[in-house]
Amino acid sequence: MDDEAPTIEQDLIRAIFKHFWIKKAQERERNEFPNTDALDSEVGAGTSKKNRPTSAxxxxxxxxxxxxxxxxxxxxxxxxxxxxxxxxxxxxxxxxxxxxxxxxxxx
Structure with a gap:
């Protein structure tokens, strides 16, 4: 990689990703079906997508x-x-x- 090449800050990309992850989570909550709680509890505690934090x-x-x-x-x-x-x-x-x-x- 060229040392003189301009770089993009990782904190900026992390903030952009986090923004979209939050929007997606809110969208999932709005579109959630009423019976999904039963499905999540069958899989196991803390394993549903809704409960896991997203990170990179x-x-x-x-x-x-x-x-x-x-x-x-x-x-x-x-x-x-x-x-x-x-x-x-x-x-x-x-x-x-x-x-x-x-x-x-x-x-």
């Missing part, structure tokens, strides 16, 4: 940060190529819109 280990966060960094770098490079081909010195949102479908397929 340090290696998963590190990998997620690197993947996001590479994804953003690639998006900027591709959008820059499109902007340059059009004679522009600035990347506009339309350049990103044009490269996004293929970028998502590539990743």
């Amino acid at each position: 280990n340090a290696n998963a966060l590190k990998l997620s940060c690197e993947l996001l960094r590479v994804f953003i770098t690639e998006a900027v490079q591709r959008a820059g190529t499109i902007a340059e081909a059009e004679g522009s010195t600035k990347i506009e949102p339309t350049h990103l819109e044009r490269i996004l479908p293929q970028l998502l397929l590539d990743f």
Whole structure:
């Protein structure tokens, strides 16, 4: 890994993940069927998804940060190529819109 490459803070990624985990848990609670308590108790105490805290280990966060960094770098490079081909010195949102479908397929 290049020492000069910009990095994404692991705390930021952890906060983003935590935000989505909380939203998913709240969504599950809203959509919960009335009879799920009986199913959870049959499995065993403390084993239901609802009762387990969600977390990511340090290696998963590190990998997620690197993947996001590479994804953003690639998006900027591709959008820059499109902007340059059009004679522009600035990347506009339309350049990103044009490269996004293929970028998502590539990743």
